[in-house]
Amino acid sequence: MTLVIATATQTEMKAVLLGFNRRGRVGCKLPTTGECCESPVNGHRCLLVVTGVGPVNAALSIGRVLGENKGVCGVVNLGVAGSFDLEQAPLGSVVAADSEIWPEYGLHTAEGIDPRGIKFPVLEYTGVDGQYSVWDRIELEPEKGFRLLKLSAPKDLLKGASMTVSGVTGTEERARMLTERYAPLTENMEGFSLALACLQAGIPFLELRTVSNLVGSRKPEHWKLDDALQALGRHARELFV
Known part of the structure; x- marks a missing residue:
């Protein structure tokens, strides 16, 4: 059985592999966007996948991977994410998604998006x-x-709702609106698509992300991407101990 390890970017995948063995690779070349490669990870047979950024790329990549590879036992999505609340999920912390939210599906109304407004569920x-x-x-x-x-499970693991968006939240006003309407803890761009594919395929899905920034802020003090990538590698290694 094969475990899929999926990141959105090659940068995140390299951070994961650096966490495994400090060389940025495990038994294969570092996959580029849209590629995947087989690799053992501490006794687990794994398929490393770089999906590309955003829900569309994630859906296309995971659909192709699941269609072309029989015997996939589950998917682990690793990466970085924004935090809606740095007191609950500080910079550098690791968060496991206990739900995935897609706030962009449904009927746009004056009160916001009604997901049931078009009468067709996603699945x-x-x-x-x-x-x-x-x-x-x-x-x-x-x-x-x-x-x-x-x-x-990594040490000091937090849990919370994760929100998948097509466009990163760039203002404090939008961050407040999303918090009030959906109460998410983190923001990402791929998780809902990957979770949906796993639900449809009937296989387990895990999403673990380290916090790189405060959602809605562009202030330099609210961004620690390098620290989040280092933490990502460290916690990825803990998964396989």
Whole structure:
């Protein structure tokens, strides 16, 4: 069985691999955007995937990977993210998504977006207790994911709702609006697509991201990307201990 390790960018993948062995690679070349390569990671058979940035790229990449590779047991999405609240999720902290939110799906109204306004759910599927529909949120179970994939939870792991957007939130006003309407902890650009693909395929999904910035702020003191990338590698290594 193969575990997919997915990052949005080659920079994030390199940080993950540097965390594994300090050389930026594990048994294969560093995949570029849209590429994937097989690699063992501490006894796990893994497929390293760089999806490209954004929900469309993520959907295209994971669809191709799952379609071309039989026996995928699950997907781990690693990367960096913005924090809506630096007191709850400080710069450099690691957060596991316990739900994924897509705030851009539905009918635009004066009061905001109504995900049920166009009457078509993103996905309808059969669960253990019946039929379910996905609109703008997917509930996740990180503890179950760690157990099923035989991975270790990193130390000091936080949990919270993650929001996937097509465009990064660039103003404090929009950050406040999203917080009031959806109460997310972090912002990313790929997680909902990957979570949806795993839900449809019936395989576990884990999303772990380190905090690189404060959502809505462009102030230099609210951005620590290099520190977040170093933390990403460190916590990625902890998964396989």
